[in-house]
């Protein structure tokens with residue numbers, strides 16, 4: 001017998017490794033809007049001389065040509081609606097005075113695979129979709145795009161090119177020969193919905209269904225604030241900080257939308273709001289006046305100029321009036337602007353004599369301060385503490401946000417807080433989109449939305465900025481162009497260093513770069529994936545305080561370190577990815593494009609870590625996997641995983657025999673040691689990749705085992721042992737169900753986690769192996785686990801019977817054709833569930849519904865590996881016992897987190913926290 005556990009004598013080194021009334025209310029919203037029925041009726045009275053058509057927010061059905069199908073004598077006959085499109089349109093517009101904002105939906109391609117493993121799980125855990133309304137929106141993505149209103153034709157071309165005017169079909173699958181549906185109705189808000197209605201009908205054949213602009217702004221803001229995790233943030237003195245909004249404590253708030261003009265809306269609830277004020281001095285004023293005074297050709301150019309400006313040459317400061325002194329009695333510093341543009345009166349100069357940079361900055365400050373001040377006064381009027389600013393005037397521009405924040409802070413003496421929204425300009429468009437009630441967007445919860453930042457789109461040249469390019473080749477050729485333009489793209493976003501005087505003055509922004517990011521790339525808005533099957537892991541002790549990331553990358557040193565780790569790993573990853581696709585020229589081109597795309601993401605985040613929301617290491621590791629998938633590398637480590645599985649399965653029988661010969665206590669210890677030792681097979685760690693080039697799988701495994709002397713760096717084994725085996729002759733009841741979050745393929749799962757699962761099974765505990773839904777590095781996936789188990793079961797009765805009981809062997813073993821053996825009372829089942837993610841880390845706020853269902857009866861969680869147990873969840877607390885097992889394969893992490901060294905191990909046992 002091969003001495004796998006303790007004895008390095010093994011000579012086998014070459015092991016292989018949805019009848020029927022269309023609602024036209026003809027009403028106009030004026031002033032106060034109340035959510036009560038009474039209020040609603042009042043509101044519904046059409047205002048004199050207002051021919052505005054406003055649809056109801058119920059599904060619109062086209063009943064023209066409706067006919068009864070079949071026998072009209074029968075009860076409830078089927079009614080055919082020949083002109084009703086299969087689905088309500090998936091596009092909504094907000095056509096403003098300056099910009100057109102477009103939100104559109106694309107369905108996920110392909111249907112989820114319902115394999116036998118999933119079917120048997122559904123049966124076992126009673127997972128149904130019954131409690132969810134099945135809306136067409138489910139399982140799709142929301143994209144955010146904007147165009148200049150003056151270039152409405154670009155917008156029409158874009159809609160046409162993506163066939164977004166073709167009803168509810170998936171644009172990609174719309175047959176090229178088919179014509180756009182003549183009856184398509186598109187929700188639209190903003191003045192342009194009236195102004196351009198004929199143009200849309202003419203060019204695209206679509207009718208614009210007008211939605212009230214204020215209704216939409218509020219609906220959009222409420223949705224974002226409730227459903228998107230890192231939507232709102234404060235911005236003070238250059239520091240961006242995300243604010244966690246408590247959904248139950250959101251109202252009331254003041255919404256200030258700074259578009260061409262400014263609207264101030266007191267929001268008291270969903271559909272409950274009042275437009276309390278506004279100002280005509282807004283974004284249009286800045287851009288319009290700026291254009292006249294500086295001869296700038298674009299808004300961005302004007303904003304960019306401001307970064308290099310000094311407003312003191314234009315503005316009259318308190319110091320200018322008071323001979324350089326503060327007017328401290330009323331709290332004004334010498335640098336406080338006493339009168340915007342005031343200095344120009346006394347000077348005998350023409351506009352050309354002033355620097356455009358200075359003019360732009362004076363204008364920006366004048367308008368931002370003014371809006372900040374009026375906002376504060378309205379907040380004060382209604383006793384509101386929170387002010388959310390939206391609209392594209394803000395444009396994610398640090399100095400604009402700082403100026404508004406400063407004004408609110410200064411005038412409210414710190415009592416009111418200015419907050420900004422990442423989707424700032426899309427509130428109206430999103431609200432219009434939400435008025436398609438059939439989409440069911442308002443039913444989605446924060447955990448069912450996943451935001452992703454695909455490459456390609458944000459940086460597409462020209463003026464159309466949008467979602468990912470449809471075609472991979474388009475994207476790659478763009479990536480190639482990117483090489484020449486790369487430096488522009490990664491140019492720093494200007495940040496304002498701390499510079500307030502404290503007395504109401506505000507220094508000139510220090511310029512840190514002279515180009516603004518290309519428009520859309522500065523939006524900090526990704527594509528929203530709607531995934532209704534995600535759930536919050538039910539065993540989290542307190543989801544509200546749960547923070548998946550152990551390492552917070554807001555520390556710059558930490559950020560730099562992890563960026564270098566990921567950059568250095570890139571060439572090896574690209575090699576594996578290209579090889580996994582056969583090393584073809586196409587694969588090489590994609591590999592190259594992937595490397596550029598990921599490097600560009602890293603460069604972007606290095607300059608602005610909060611660009612995509614709050615950043616932690618887990619987000620970075622996931623971004624890498626997403627980026628690989630974007631360039632169609634579906635499983636870069638496919639062959640490595642196979643080889644390692646085969647090699648490990650070949651020695652499993654020997655290992656099990658050896659374990660079976662041990663007394664209980666030693667066996668349990670050896671099992672945990674086995675998990676820790678086998679966790680060395682990690683292709684995500686630089687140090688480990690170096691090791692693999694030096695030895696065979698089994699050599700490395702043996703070496704790793706030999707180093708497993710206790711005490712481990714974190715060693716709660718004795719506590720775990722006591723819970724498992726008892727003490728003083730007292731035998732504790734076995735766990736009912738254990739969830740084992742497995743990590744890597746090969747030795748990790750085969751020689752580490754499976755033997756541990758087997759031990760639990762033989763003690764009467766049901767075991768659920770929780771694996772990734774999508775590949776990430778060499779992590780084993782839920783699709784792959786059943787075959788591994790089937791292979792392992794060939795030599796092990798415990799595993800075989802448990803796998804049969806768990807319905808796992810239906811594919812692998814022909815003698816079991818149905819689930820008849822499910823729930824066999826004496827045999828605890830071995831099951832496999834997918835975790836809902838495709839990353840080496842796991843955010844337990846967003847897991848698959850099958851994992852959430854399996855978790856309900858679990859009383860033990862075992863998290864394995866660095867990604868799942870260290871980078872994420874190291875500090876997570878659960879409602880049941882939890883065992884965290886990992887080998888730390890990174891020196892810095894071992895030092896910082898554990899005051900230890902690389903290859904140190906963690907065996908952390910935490911009894912249920914409630």
Ligand SMILES: Nc1ncnc2c1ncn2[C@@H]1O[C@H](COP(=O)(O)OP(=O)(O)O)[C@@H](O)[C@H]1O
Nearest residue numbers: 096097098099259260283284287299391392393
């Ligand atoms: N690329 C841009 N072109 C024109 N204006 C822009 C651009 N980016 C930001 N802005 C600013 O955004 C304002 C328009 O904001 P937006 O929220 O779209 O309002 P509206 O619905 O009135 O068009 C403009 O007046 C200008 O100040």
Ligand SMILES: CC(C)(COP(=O)(O)O)[C@@H](O)C(=O)NCCC(=O)O
Nearest residue numbers: 682684685686840865866867868890
């Ligand atoms: C990507 C990983 C989290 C995967 O680890 P695992 O969960 O497989 O144990 C880990 O390999 C890692 O943190 N790598 C980067 C650190 C390094 O290369 O040292």
Ligand SMILES: [Mn+2]
Nearest residue numbers: 743744779840
């Ligand atoms: Mn892993």
